[in-house]
Amino acid sequence: MNIDLHNHTKRCNHAIGESYEYIESAINCNTDIFGFACHAPMKFDEKYRMQFCEIDDYIKEVKDLREQYRDKIDIKVGFEVDYINKKEYLIEKKVLDSSVDYLIGSVHFLNNWGFDNEEFIGIYKSININDAWIEYLESISNMAQSGLFDIVGHFDLFKIFNNPPSKNLKNNIIKTLESIKDNNMVLEINSAGFRKNIGEMYPSKEILELVFTLDIPITFSSDAHNPNQVGFKRDECKAIAKDIGFKKVASFKDRKIEFYDF
Template sequence: MHVDLHNHTSLCNHATGTMEEYIIKAIEKGIDVFGFSCHNPMAFDSKYRMRFEELPLYLDSLKTLREKYVGQIEILSALEIDFLPQFMEDSLFKIPLDYRIGAVHFLGDWGFDNLEFIREYAKRDINDCWVEYFKAIEMLANSGKFDIVAHIDLLKIFKYFPTKDLRREIETTLKAIKRANMSVEINAAGFRKEVGEQYPSREILEMCYGFEIPITFGSDAHAINQINFKRKEIEALAKDVGYTKCAVYRQREQELVEF
């Protein structure tokens, strides 16, 4: 079974193509389970996300496509929600979604994965950034609000790697993810970025396997031609590490399926 649970829509203001075009492409590429997980509305960083008043359109479009393409592909509903406790509306967690992806894109108010703000790296200690980042992922897991951790080592996007051993911090974070019964996605978007590899690194993926943390897969597509991006490579990596199954979610219930 081919699974792709992390994909966006034009409602986020930095993706192109219609939702139906994504589904048509996913069917063409042989994807069995496809999830839309567009960026959540939030009273912060509004330039890069849908508005609250657009949520009904998003959910209605999902329902319409699910009904139209039944028997051809399974379409799941989700949001990629930024873990910013001061901005996360309680109403987001009352929406009946199939799953919730939790993501960290900000350290404080610094959008570290946005090229517009790359100069901020020169002002900071990179090791402190990584420690703060993994602590945020740990807090995300401990919140109990999410099902999947998005791009767990996203901070490497511009090739700013830690210069000290952070294995202890990573293990602490992974233990929190395990306790929360969450999965970690293998996200192909890193191949389209300066870092030139998937999230997470093979080292972190092997640690996930050691902790028996489930995985799932995501193109993190923001354009039609990114659907199914590097699927063979990330599935092969997962199998080489030892995984034979990945997680899918329906009404927030996790099921492991062979891929």
């Protein structure tokens, strides 16, 4: 079973291609379940996400495509929602109550710093990386404890510009994963890291081994912002997960989890 739940549309203003082109790419690489999870609107960093007035059109477009391609592939619709620590009020009820299959909770910001944006890469030179990792992991933990989301997006994204967590943060990572486990969330294996400076998936194999030990469910994502990124490094990610011992992969329908054999 090939599942790919985290992909974008041009509505986020930093992805290209038509939605149907992503689906055609998914079909061509033998994807069984393909999900759009475009950046949800928020009154923050608005140029990199859809507008509130687009929510209904986005959901309708994906559901229309689901019907159009129903004999070839199962299409899901969701949102990737930014979680900014201590600013939960930014997450609008209209997003949380939308008629989607799942919500991905992701941390892209430490306060107002978009740490995965090359535009602000210079900030890394002025901070303590270890302290920033602790703040990032705390944000992920609080996001999980909020109970608002179904999937954790790119768990160790803060390593994106080749700043992986130091070994002394292992206990912090375990505590964060325990928060994910305690709140019944799924953790995605996201291949986008292979396209970035860090050159590996999110999360790393070492962290994924901890995920397995804690019996946290997984799913897979290309995090495609271009149709030609759909399915990127999927086989490699699946092979790593299988080698660790995972046998099931999660998907969602109407915010309810479903499990499939690899």
